[in-house]
Amino acid sequence: MSNHSSAPRSSLLEIIAEEVITGVMAFDVKSGNSIFLNRCAREALELGIDREDPNDTSVNLKDLFSKDTRLNMTPFSEEMLGYDGYYQNVVMRKRDGGALVINLDVKHIESAGLPDRKLIMFEDITLQKKLQREIDVKQDQINKSFAEILEQNRQLKDLDLAKDRFIALTTHELRTPLSAIVATAEVLDMKLYEGEVQRDEFIKTIYEQGLHLMELVNDILDFAKIQAGKMELFIEQFDPIPVLLKLATGFDHMAAQAKVTIQVKKSEESTLVYGDILRLKEVVNNVISNAIKYNKENGEVNISFGAYQTQDRRYLRITIADTGQGIPANKLHHVFNEFETVGNVSRHHKGTGLGMPISKRLMNAIGGELSLESIDGQGSAFFVDIPLTKVLTDESLYRSRSECWGDDLAS
């Protein structure tokens, strides 16, 4: 009996065999050629769709053997045919070389007067395997995403804690001058002073502490504004050198008092940068002021101008070097960290301690940078980098000033 056409036969059993939704194949043991392949088997093995010979729907057992030994699958092989039984996750080779994954049942058939035959029944689980693969990939993605979220969560918690710490620190700082003011005012109120001179001194104390308090509050507000991205900037193109030269001369008095000399290395070129003039002056002011404050006696502050570039940006670099004590390497990152600096100012130097953190953030906000190098015991050099091109992603920040204003603010 040979069935290689796709026309179903008339007997019920023959129809059942042809149409059942499991693959059914019968082979002649001696030659290995197929005797019967039902519709499901033909479709699974993709037989009969070859244009050249649409009636070629026979197959030999040898054609189905596979050598694929991946991923705990069993290749369909000669050995399997030796024992009747149920085999799972078997890979069979299709005509085009592709893989068919099945669970199958092998049965040896002996009938009187007929050659031995092998009966193979299988269910095609290729699609199942594909779906399992998709599930595995999705599961992997879920795990990755979850890990990412956990990490982001951790970072958010850290930020939150940082905010709390900042609030605690700064309010602590505010308390000191506030207490001094209240205490001194109490003394005045209760007339516990002796004489006008003392009274005037107490009044002066209140005034100075008040000023300090205001300075603190302003700095904290500035810092908060920058962090929140709400600082108002006026970024324009201008020549910073005359502005900064004038600024430097303003320090002559302070430098003389601290017995420090300021040297400015003039630059011949005139360069145009993009920045907020007011804020830039604030930053440079802060840096020079620190350079003088933290210097040795008879020390120097050297200011010079140069160029600096990174991979895709160009800057004007202002270097302010001092011959102060320098900063040890392990404390370098403290300089711009508000937690380390706030309140860490000795009475002698006053200030709020927030100057550097604010300056760094200001520079970043205008597309520039503030950095430093230092050698413990010898001194430090601060680098103020201002961009030569428009680098900010928010184009609306760039403005231009009408002529009549220009000179006033540049002075």
Next chain:
Amino acid sequence: MVPAKKMNSQSIVDRLDELPTLPTIVYELSRVINDPMSSTSEIEKIMANDQSLTTKVLRLANSAYYAIPGGVSNLRRAIAYIGYDAINQLVLSASVMNALNAKSSTGFEPNQFWKHSIGVAMAAETTARFVQYRTPSDLFTCGLIHDMGKVALYIIAPEIFLESVARAKEKNLTLIDAEVELGNPRHTVVGRELALKWRLPSLIQASIAHHHQKDPGLRGGLSQETNHVVDMVFLANLLVVALRFGNSGHSKALGVPKEIVERLHLTPEKLKDLIDKIKQSIASAESFLKIIGD
């Protein structure tokens, strides 16, 4: 130029060699994806050989059609969200559209044609999902290139094709009917030959050849599953033409044959529901078309 009437189907088929072949990456990828035991890294390795194709696939995955929350920036993630088969469909679709590059002229507007085709692609996939076909993404490319015979004809023998288009317009026929009436090569036959030449999967071949044939008995002995797929492409095509989405060479909207709707087990309410879903899905067709056609 050979006069219109002298060309017959066979000579057209011979001239299909004038069209470009599909890049080998299409076949490599298909083989790996159809292998149930392959991994995402094997796919990444193959795709790495064609950076612009990879970029295009990622952009398509990020389109409103797939609506992946947060978007994807690499293949692995894209596969996790839209599946191996969808990636295969995207690569296949982009490659076929690239190979069938045509210029517009009076009578045929490639942009409108592909708009119709993308519409059918999305409508077919939506239909497959609606009737819970086990691999809806298969229907995407089947729908997208069901009419590719038209573009092939237009490129190889524009006068013949445009003659058919003119006749369809003149007598308010569907293009296939005009082709039959004129004795011109049929776009279903030409398309099927091209699909064979390009060794496209049998589901796609069948969709191209029989998307106008509502009687499965006349489709040349296809399997149940293939007939099911052809039915869905048939329906999707009809609906997209009726919705006047894009232009595939004719504007005659036909009613939906009862037998198709019955075979797909669609009651009138379900059909209405399906049409709504199709309208939603083709809303993202324009942006999709822009990316894939780049």
